[in-house]
Amino acid sequence: METPHIRIGRVRAVESAVAVIVALGLLLWWLLPIGEASPPKGKVSFATGVPTGVYARYGELLKRSMAKDLPDVDVRLESSEGSVQNIKRLVSGDASFSIAAADAVATYIDKGGKDAKRLRACARLYDDYMQLVVPAGSSVLNAADLKGKRVAIGQKGSGVSLITGRLLKAAGLDPAKDIEPMEVGIDKMPDLLRQGKIDAFFWSGGLPTQAVSHLADDFDIRLVQLGDLVDELHAQGHAARHYRAAVMPADAYPEAQNGKAVRTLAVANLLVTTDRAEPGLTEGITRTVIGSRDRIGSQVHAAQLVDLRTAIFTDPLELHEGARRYYRSVKP
Secondary structure: OOOHHHHHHHHHHHHHHHHHHHHHHHHHHHHOOOOOOOOOOEEEEEEOOOOOOHHHHHHHHHHHHHHHHOOOEEEEEEOOOOHHHHHHHHHHOOOOEEEEEHHHHHHHHHOOOOOHHHEEEEEEEEEEEEEEEEEOOOOOOOHHHHOOOEEEOOOOOOHHHHHHHHHHHHOOOOOOOOOEEEOOOOOOHHHHHHOOOOOEEEEEEOOOOHHHHHHHHHOOEEEEOOHHHHHHHHOOOHHHHHOEEEEEOOOOOHHHHOOOOEEEEEEEEEEEEEOOOOHHHHHHHHHHHHHOHHHHHOOOHHHHHOOOOOOOOOOOOOEOHHHHHHHHHOOO
16 A cells, blocks of 8 residues: 555645646747747739839839749739729738728728728828829919819829819819819829820828929929818718828929928828738738838839838727737837
8 A cells, every 4th residue: 555655645746747747848849949830822802003003013012022032922903093993902802911091991990881891901101192283383382272273182092083083172172063073193193294285283191202203303383281281171070080281391392392391281101901911921021011101112102101109000990910910029
């Protein structure tokens, strides 16, 4: 018959052995790549914007960076009319990722758009600045002066068109009656102004937008202030809260601004996907977006504003789980 001392000794020996096994297991888990996820792979469709806009250029440069960071991911860039169309492509499954302005996303959600609850964000990118461009000798000094003018307002599926409609309303104008609207994008606006076929155009984009810069090189233009409309915009409802007062610095378009800053409004751009996107892929793309800021920013100046500290502020969308993984991994 065992004595109590022998029985207790055996129990302690078993407990010690179990503790050693657990410790060894934890050590192996820490040191060895057990269960390590395989690198993301497959095809990804990325909806950008009109060919000469900032969305398109940013997408091209981001694709190059992704080719280095995610070599097994085949990124297909798709041009589009802009934010509104990009959101529709995402929810329909025709695009995996896209860039969209926060106001366009908020409008889609507020209107109860199909599968709006599936939209997720990867990062806040850079800000778009609203730009009203006229010939240097134009009599237009504010948006209200556009009454009776021929005005390019952006393509139907663009964020430009969305903001322009709200701006004209804030200025007391009816876009359908008080102006002659032309639904074209930034790829056509400069030539139409040059040729005298329009009197003005609205554009919403990062600073500087290449198409506007090139126009200023060989045609005298002026940027019209829009800062007096911010309060009226905010009165238009929930989605309009994403617009904020801003100033285009004097060196945004030096040839057009004569050393003067221009009051306007700005809205944040978001890198958007849906909850269908694979977390590992989304984490990798988010990592590339933040890590490639300086490379892309050397050619697209607006991208210099992409910042780890502000990237997580993606209102009105919550972050995708993959994006959250990335931000947690780099949290100090």
